[in-house]
Amino acid sequence: MNQPQLSVVVPVFNERDNVAPLVGEILAALRGRLAFEIVCVDDHSRDDSLPVLAALKAQVPELRVLHHAIRSGQSTAVRNGVKAARAPWVATLDGDGQNDPADIPKLLAARDAAAPQVKLLAGWRVERRDSGSKRRASRWANRIRARLLGDDTPDTGCGIKLFERAVFLDLPYFDHMHRYLPALVQRAGWTTLSVPVNHRQRTAGVSKYTNLGRALVGVRDLLGVSWLIARSRRTDVEER
Template identity: 75%
Template sequence: MTALSIVIPVFNERGNIGPLVQEVVQHLRGRIPFDIVCVDDQSQDDTRDVLTALKAEVPELRVLVHQRRSGQSTAIRTGVKHALSPWIATLDGDGQNDPADIPKLLAAREQADAQTKLFAGWRVDRKDTASKRWASRWANRIRQRLLRDDTPDTGCGIKLFERAAFLDLPYFDHMHRYLPALMQRAGWKTVSVPVSHRPRGSGQSKYTNLGRALVGIRDLMGVSWLIQRSHVTPVSEIGTGRKP
């Protein structure tokens, strides 16, 4: 039985995705039963061909292809919906997340209680440009003040979460950046785990600071509204005292 599914959204990552998949295999094979679900979001380079060739070397690899470009959040959700395991680990397709940190997230899960459904990577030593680090620092401060999610870094691509809890969350574009707040809104606990961060090996970032900021403001307002308009209702079954 598959115990962990690694979901990797990819868009134009021909130079990064092969080494990344091989690293996942290196760190997980023999340690835990797993599968890797790569979701190609209509790449315009030969990323799909690279993944197709890689399937011959990596039997754990599965490749899904969007029929139209739909964005990173949709790609993640597609991978989660098709995953074989009740627990999901995500990685960005650019290779900046280190698969060696996945066991660290699994170890944190072992130490946590059953109400903790999300273990979010926290990039303590980012390898991005100075302007990107500055923009991210301010975005995190504004988000924490508004959402009070007690999470220092929601933009980190490496996360570990329960599949059922994720699929129960409200879906919208860019939701992957607000998973801690959304999980907490649903009544679950979240934990931030320090992880490493690496420079991008090849290709270029799919986001600009201005574009990210403009979308982020709208999303912040929406997530804030969701939190204010929701509440968690405990449920027990008559005659058993059990919570369904």
């Protein structure tokens, strides 16, 4: 395979019925556009997601499959996928099929039209296809996050993003960091851009998060990211 220009990282946990259609949609969106690879990271699924991915790998030369020995969470799955990625730019998609791979070319076009300082393009689900309770919880969470972090990002929870691999790997790592990528990238001195994207209803499987669970974890994470931003120090470096 040629050196890829783009790596598509997909964290997967108990998504046996979603991974094959999702991989097919990624191929349809990207084949013929650029050299790419797909890195699916199975987070120690309890169903047969891993055998399904293994069977797909035999048919799809662009597909690579990583497997966690123990369940480690979505942020760890994303980070391990990015570490294994061979391209300088990475797109991420949730494994549940709610993100639309057809939006990846839109993010690539927005990147190409943006200033060089833009290192992360975040999907913005203008029309959410989740339950009413989840949409209300997300609106409140976004308002609180925006007030504390000032990241000027309307939707940090959207799984579809495009970013420079080196910039991502330079960010501080912690569990649930994937929900704060715009603020962390801005903290590092770069610019981010929100791009409206499609959002779809889940057609198979069940959500892995509850509103209460996200709220309890989110408060602690939000305070931690706020502390990181407050303690941030940056300076230009010149070699003499």
